[in-house]
Amino acid sequence: MSEPAPTAPYQPAEAPKPRARSRAALLKRLADVVCLPASRVNAFERAMTADLLVEMLRDAVVEEREKVARRLATLVEMPGTLVRLLLRDEISVARALLENSPTLGDADLIDCVRHATLEHRRMIAQRRGVAEMVSDALVESGEASVVEVLLRNELGRLGHQTVETVVAMSRDNPRLLPLLLRRPELRPSHAYVMFWWADADARKLILQRFAVSREILQDAVGDLFAIASEEGWQDPMSRKALQFIERRQRNRAAIAKSPFDSLDDAVAAAQTGLTRDVAEEISYLSGLKPMTGAKIFTDPGGEPLAILCKATGLPRAAVRALWRGLRRPETDSTGAMVPALERVMAVFDMIAVDRAQTVLRYWNWSLSSAMTPALLKAIREGDEAAVDEYSVPQRAAMLALSRDFGR
Template sequence: MNEATALDDDDAAPPALKARHALLKRLADVVSLPASRINAFERAVTGDLLVEMLRQASPQERRRVAARLTPLAELPDSVARLLLRDAPEVAGLLIEQCAALSDADLVGCARDAGPEHRLIMAGRRGLSEIVTETLFGFGEVETIEAVLRNSSARLSQVGIESVVALSRKQPRLCGLLLKRPELRPSGAYVMFWWCGADDRRIILQRFAVSRELMQEVSEDVFAMAADEAWSDPVSRKALQFIERRQRNRAAIEKSPYDGLEHAIAVAAQDGLSRELASEIAFLAGVKPLTGAKILGDPGGEPLAILCKATGLSRVDLLNLWRSMRRPETTTEGAVHPDLDRVQITYEILAVDRAQTVLRYWNWSLSSALTPNLLRAIREGEDDAVDEYSAPERAAMMALAEDFGR
């Protein structure tokens, strides 16, 4: 017997409980009446009585009532609260199919019920931002994966950022995040640091955007800022992100090397010391912290981004690789797969798009890194991060592991 008809069969109940079963059926029928037959107050009172009976009913009876009420467009709150917190086999009928449930109903169920309920909810069609954000808040990876796979679910930026942060310890979330239309460049750029090679390629292909339009609309602002002697730090930082020139001319004039290429050539010959690494970062127009993050990356793709953004050649890329004493060939004499992957990354990137990624990294890893934020990262005080500042949030996520969190 299927669930839709089981409640209608009074003869299926044991003789001593025949009246109870019949009354459950009748009350469920009354609650199910259309608005033209019953008003909201009558439905609510009937629902209250139904709840009292359901609390003493068997799991099979509660499941039958849940199946009877699932198609309704309107459901008494008291009945919804009770059944949504029931066992998963009962609550799941409503969670999966009942259109009458509000966001408040779903959020309440997620908070008060268990992981199985939340996993069922993750597959429900049309989940709103507030519901998915609530589900993400429990940090249950299986449920988060189900939400990310749910193409009809809507995700908030707060929810996306929480999953991006979690993906640092759960890399399997990266691929699912990259398929979501809600993911923005700020999240993708910071996730790049712990993604695998395939996901990194997707990030560069999809999120390495051009700054051409920003450069066009702000072209005359550079002259204005120069007339003001670059005295405004806010506009100066923004213009540094927008401008076309990547290398630091002032650092080149003060450097003991003839230029960035010369510094890298020396590093290839003598090895990459801490001082030389800092010098290369200054010449490339990034802060030493950003340079250290790039040079210390085990995958190596950031090296390709640095070289392409600064106009370095393939030879310079090889010298930079060689300076860190990374393997260049396999035992068979072929190009090492890591080096080959980095060289391919260099080839597929346009200069302007490589600069966007590099500038964002530098912006989030250094320009936004105030003493207060640095202390917050060291101490794990996520609440100290400005919720409106994408660079600060990116720095918190990218550097948290470096500070042992």
């Protein structure tokens, strides 16, 4: 029988070593030196001290790092390596700088955005006067909660590309849309494309705020229509721009080729059932491309029907006729108009003809005039890199139509 293995003698657990007072004092003194005014310490001495402080902070406990961060928060200029170390630290350490230091550089904040945590990014998004470059970096993360904080920051600044990115994000994050609509950086081109995925309240706000008149453009270029006509409308770019600006919405030339005598007759025929052929005829007679018409007729909310009818001078009853042709319920069990149709009729009543034309022309411009074969392929494949970054209608078409092709 083998002998049992000898047991190790009992050793009491080693008591934790008390934290050296010299370390805490040294960290404080080094931070004090870094904070000295330029009259007391030159740039090289400050940098040397900061390097030593960085080495010590990398092994310091959280409480010690927090104390140093609070000490440096009021410093006008902090050495780069030191500030980046503290900004990338735990949020309890970085908070002192992010909340209290007004002089953090954009480069340091962007570095923090890209290398720290969600909570760091949320805190940066709350800072007073967030610069455009920092906002762009925050939005790049694609975190809706960070973007929501940024949009609520009235003193933050959003660049054009930042707004473009957030507009695209709002399609999958409905909470962002009402916040975007309150931003001064938002332009009609953004609002018109967001209309397609906005809820009823947001759609009403878009039409009230962004459905602008084209009267100033019509006055500015009024004499150019005759000149373009004399030239036979040879220049395609001028033709597209003038078509957007002109007052007349209906396409008179389409009447000669249409089986209907007028747009009103086509709408009346649609009451028995809006077939694809009738829908295309209504689109042509309304001065629209069939793709734009299809987007309007298949919209689940129905507000675009009101825009179409008002812009083309159709009577109020035409909205109900198209609604009936789409086989949508008109009344409830009590005989009262259903809320959805009532809402659409209210849109018809509230918007002026010229403003409705602006919205309708923009939709047609963005959803059809920019639709090249290459863009169509990019939309089907979801290839946003193929879209011309300077083309407003191309970007709008990508956003508005990309999911339609995926159905």
